[in-house]
Amino acid sequence: MQIRPITATEDAFSAWYDVYLTAHVADYPNGPRFTEQELRVAYRGHEHHDVRLWLAEDGGQAVGAGLLGLPLRDNLKLAEPEIWVRPEARRRGVGTLLLQTAYEAAREHGRSSLLTYLEGPASTDMTAGTFFAEHHGFTRRITEIARVQRPPFDLDAIAKAVDEAEPMAAGYEILTWTVRAPDEHIDEVARLEARLSTDAPLGELDYEAEVWDAARIRKSEERAAEMGRQTWSAVAVLPDGTMTGLTTLSISRESDDNGFQDTTIVDPAHRGHRLGLLLKAANLRQVLRDRPGIQAIWTWNADSNAHMISVNETLGYRIEGWSAGFQREL
Numbered sequence: 079m080q081i082r083p084i085t086a087t088e089d090a091f092s093a094w095y096d097v098y099l100t101a102h103v104a105d106y107p108n109g110p111r112f113t114e115q116e117l118r119v120a121y122r123g124h125e126h127h128d129v130r131l132w133l134a135e136d137g138g139q140a141v142g143a144g145l146l147g148l149p150l151r152d153n154l155k156l157a158e159p160e161i162w163v164r165p166e167a168r169r170r171g172v173g174t175l176l177l178q179t180a181y182e183a184a185r186e187h188g189r190s191s192l193l194t195y196l197e198g199p200a201s202t203d204m205t206a207g208t209f210f211a212e213h214h215g216f217t218r219r220i221t222e223i224a225r226v227q228r229p230p231f232d233l234d235a236i237a238k239a240v241d242e243a244e245p246m247a248a249g250y251e252i253l254t255w256t257v258r259a260p261d262e263h264i265d266e267v268a269r270l271e272a273r274l275s276t277d278a279p280l281g282e283l284d285y286e287a288e289v290w291d292a293a294r295i296r297k298s299e300e301r302a303a304e305m306g307r308q309t310w311s312a313v314a315v316l317p318d319g320t321m322t323g324l325t326t327l328s329i330s331r332e333s334d335d336n337g338f339q340d341t342t343i344v345d346p347a348h349r350g351h352r353l354g355l356l357l358k359a360a361n362l363r364q365v366l367r368d369r370p371g372i373q374a375i376w377t378w379n380a381d382s383n384a385h386m387i388s389v390n391e392t393l394g395y396r397i398e399g400w401s402a403g404f405q406r407e408l
Contacts, residue, residue, distance in 0.1 A: 079172065080135045081144075081179050086121040093140035094133050101143075101162035105205040106197050109224075109399055110336040110376050116305040124301070126151050126294055130183050134163075134172050141167035144176035146183050152275075152289040156191050157184035157408070161210070173210055184408055191284055192216070193405045197224070200397050208402070216404035220281025222378040223387070225395035229373065231366060232394050239392050240359050243352035247314070250322060250353060252360045254312045256368070258299055263313065264292045266321035271295065274343040279380035283403055306331045310368070312361040314344070314353045322348035325357040327365055329372060337365065339377035342386065355389045362393060 084090045095114040102111055112120065121129045127149055134142030147158035159180040163173045184192065194216065196207040208218070259267045268290040275288035302309055307328045314323035323344040329337040344353045365372065378401055379386045 079175060081132050081142075081175055082135070084131050084133050086118045086129070086131060090133055091118060091131070094131060094143045097133075097140050097143040097164055098162045100164050102197075104165045105207060106199055106399060108199065109197055110226075110338065110374070113306075113330065113333070116307065116330065119301060119305040121145060123148075124297060126297060130180075132176055132179055134176055136167065136172070140164075142172040142176050144180055146180045148184075148187055148189070149288075151294070153286045155189055156193055156285070157187065157189035158193050159184070160194055161207075163206075165206075168206060174214070177214060181408060190408050191405065192408055193283070193285070193403060195401055195403050197399060197401045199399045200224075203400065203402075208404070211404040214406075216406045218402050219283045219405045220279070220403040221381050222401045222403075223381050223397055224376060224378050224399040224401055225387075225390050226374050226376045226398040227394040227396065228375075231362075233363075233366070236359050236362065236393060239355060243355050247351045247353055247356055250314045250316065250348075250351060250356075252312060252314055252356055254310065254360055254364050256308065256310050256364075257303070259295060259311065262319075263315075263321060264295055266315075266319070267311075267313070267324060268292055268295050270321060270324045270343050270345065271341065273345065274341055277343060277346065279382050281380060281382070281403065283405060302328060308369075310361050310365050312357045312364075314348070314357060321345075323353040323357050325354075325361050327361050327375070329365070329369055334369060334371040334373050337369075337372050337375040339375055342377075354386060355392060358389060358393055 084094060095117060121131060123129050127147060130146040132144040133140055142163045145160050149156055159177060161173045161176050198205040272288055272290040308331050309326055309328045311326045313321050315321050325342040326340045327337055328340060342354060377390055377395055
């Protein structure tokens with residue numbers, strides 16, 4: 079068995095991706111996945127977040143893939159390992175060797191806490207990944223429920239929900255844009271992104287507030303463009319320019335298979351005005367206008383986030399799976 083480091087720019091990344099895809103399909107057949115090109119960009123390090131990659135080979139055959147994410151602006155005690163093993167190569171020590179390699183790299187970078195996210199279908203809350211994580215001392219700290227909506231989208235029901243909500247949001251303006259935040263709003267976008275990292279339910283995770291500024295927003299937009307993803311955003315603003323809510327959604331430019339509902343936050347001081355619903359509805363409408371062939375839109379919420387779950391179900395999202403955060407000290 080050989081474990082060797084690789085980078086996302088090498089030809090060997092294709093074998094790495096094949097392991098990732100095979101393992102993910104085995105554990106979560108109907109789940110959403112990124113393309114190889116998207117992950118080649120996502121797993122290149124940059125000034126805000128570094129990534130280490132390893133490929134496990136047995137007799138020249140790629141059997142395991144590992145990575146370690148390293149936050150560089152915040153959460154500096156944290157390292158984020160992820161391990162995938164081909165189903166036919168499991169229970170042979172491949173995952174354990176990759177995890178030990180990730181442990182060593184985490185220690186070299188002075189990290190003392192490990193956080194990994196695992197996904198699975200709604201039919202079971204356990205997968206090969208969760209058994210592996212628990213065997214190695216990780217405990218489930220938070221569970222997020224994955225919901226999806228697919229065509230035909232019920233635009234009449236969405237319009238009715240918007241009509242009912244709008245009187246509660248008098249004085250707020252909903253603005254939308256695609257791809258790039260306007261310069262006049264970027265500092266407020268960064269402020270809300272930073273709030274999201276701790277305002278959203280964290281369960282029992284040991285996680286610090288993230289540091290966001292205009293430069294990090296622009297880097298995020300740049301990376302999305304390199305990944306070939308198109309993004310849409312909707313924000314709620316007051317007449318003085320204060321941004322009170324934000325939501326974003328992204329879809330691959332090359333495929334209508336899966337859209338990802340990403341950031342959604344309403345500033346706590348402005349909750350109770352149905353802004354979350356109005357923001358998501360406005361964004362969904364512009365996405366369906368621009369990409370009418372979209373086949374699925376996914377969103378994730380902590381199982382304790384009753385308000386946002388209600389918003390999502392009103393918009394037509396239905397349970398499909400889960401994502402869980404597992405953490406342990408190193």
